[in-house]
Amino acid sequence: MRKASYWLILLALVLMAGVTVISALDFSDTWKLMAVQSGSMEPAIKTGSLVMIKKADDYQKEEVITYQNEQDSRVTATHRIVEIKDGQFITKGDANNAVDTTAVPKNLILGKVTLVIPLLGYLISFIKTLPGLIILIIVPSTIIVYSEILNIKNEIIKKLKT
16 A cells, blocks of 8 residues: 555656646647636636647637737736637637737737646646745655665665575
């Protein structure tokens, strides 16, 4: 039982670290993982969801896209295309009463939403903080390393006794 829990913890750590790294770094221009920070797309996409977006050659009305803010590229929004006008995209959050104030040019679109994983965005956002890194990555990793050191010590003692 102890060995199974060890491997489950290790697997969980590797998965959390992998998803965190993938969401933090740009490995691909085609696929990105992003955490949803607001409720503007509820109920379709809830706050705290993790969305996978895929770059496309063209976008259609009713598709949900993620795009960058024109003034600050670090700020993104995930909204639905409600109209395409003069080659630009008019977007609106499902929970919002009105369309967004500015049209989105194609060059600011990061991609369309292809997968939504509820709640996982909270975890990824927490891991990216210092307390999250310590609690969810460093502490369990330290426990595993300590456990392995004890195993090595016990094996050495066994060998010395024989």
